[in-house]
Amino acid sequence: MKAVEIRNLNYSYSDGTKALNNLSLSIPRYRRVALLGANGSGKTTLLQHLNGLLLPQDGSVTVMGYYPVDKKHVLKIRQLAGMLFDTPEDQLFSTTVAEDVAFGPRNLELDEQTVNSRVRRAMELAGITDLADKPPYNLSLGQKKRVAIAGVLAMEPELLIFDEPFSGLDPRFAAQLMDLLEKLFHQKCTIIITTHDVDMAYAWADHVIILSKGQVLAEGTAELLQDKDLMTEASLNVPMLATAFSGTDMAPRTPAEANQLLRFAQRKTKVL
Numbered sequence: 001m002k003a004v005e006i007r008n009l010n011y012s013y014s015d016g017t018k019a020l021n022n023l024s025l026s027i028p029r030y031r032r033v034a035l036l037g038a039n040g041s042g043k044t045t046l047l048q049h050l051n052g053l054l055l056p057q058d059g060s061v062t063v064m065g066y067y068p069v070d071k072k073h074v075l076k077i078r079q080l081a082g083m084l085f086d087t088p089e090d091q092l093f094s095t096t097v098a099e100d101v102a103f104g105p106r107n108l109e110l111d112e113q114t115v116n117s118r119v120r121r122a123m124e125l126a127g128i129t130d131l132a133d134k135p136p137y138n139l140s141l142g143q144k145k146r147v148a149i150a151g152v153l154a155m156e157p158e159l160l161i162f163d164e165p166f167s168g169l170d171p172r173f174a175a176q177l178m179d180l181l182e183k184l185f186h187q188k189c190t191i192i193i194t195t196h197d198v199d200m201a202y203a204w205a206d207h208v209i210i211l212s213k214g215q216v217l218a219e220g221t222a223e224l225l226q227d228k229d230l231m232t233e234a235s236l237n238v239p240m241l242a243t244a245f246s247g248t249d250m251a252p253r254t255p256a257e258a259n260q261l262l263r264f265a266q267r268k269t270k271v272l
């Protein structure tokens with residue numbers, strides 16, 4: 001069973017902008033997936049189809065093998081596929097952080113004890129236990145992002161969809177989020193993120209999708225990002241980590257070695 005199957009998906013906004021153009025792709029389960037592409041290539045529009053925020057105008061979307069994404073299945077899909085928006089304000093609306101994190105599980109009609117334990121666990125994972133009683137609208141952007149992440153985690157989804165999760169985060173929390181993604185991945189989640197950070201994608205992802213003009217330009221392992229012509233066509237840069245220390249024996253030869261280098265740099269940042 002695939003995490004995501006998309007067949008011939010088209011999507012045009014009401015002003016006539018064609019954001020997705022006959023797009024097809026297939027994402028295996030239990031992968032770390034990076035979705036890359038220039039501004040306006042269709043990344044957010046695509047992600048919004050994965051949890052039913054947008055419904056296919058033409059073509060089909062199936063998530064976690066269970067359901068086609070359509071009106072009838074939208075609630076079940078949102079339970080399976082948790083989405084973090086690139087603007088966290090759009091998903092915070094309760095009077096306290098704890099209430100916000102509890103909103104999703106309460107909607108699932110779980111008993112109060114289960115809701116409370118999910119909320120506690122999600123807040124711990126997101127590192128926001130000390131913010132529990134604060135009103136979300138007073139928080140900083142990075143804190144809001146953490147609250148939104150906790151809200152997603154409290155739903156315990158199998159598929160995590162994060163639109164630009166690292167933007168607006170300080171280096172320390174970016175490193176913590178990276179650790180958290182790794183933990184969730186090992187708890188058998190499939191994780192899809194969009195990012196403009198080709199180095200992060202190169203070091204982290206085991207499945208890379210490059211979009212251009214609403215279509216999949218290329219799909220495969222992170223080695224794809226070493227292809228200079230492909231990256232130029234996608235208006236992206238070759239990751240620095242792919243060329244770092246070239247000519248020396250410190251040069252990472254694979255994305256896995258680049259990951260070690262990135263982790264090392266992040267741990268140094270954490271110490272600072």
Ligand SMILES: Nc1ncnc2c1ncn2[C@@H]1O[C@H](COP(=O)(O)OP(=O)(O)OP(=O)(O)O)[C@@H](O)[C@H]1O
Pocket residue numbers: 013014015017018019037038039040041042043044045046
């Ligand atoms: N609400 C909207 N109404 C009209 N056009 C839109 C709307 N939202 C997005 N678009 C257009 O659809 C296309 C794809 O946009 P989308 O936001 O999916 O791209 P993206 O790859 O996520 O971009 P970015 O990297 O800048 O976030 C762009 O041409 C954009 O201008």
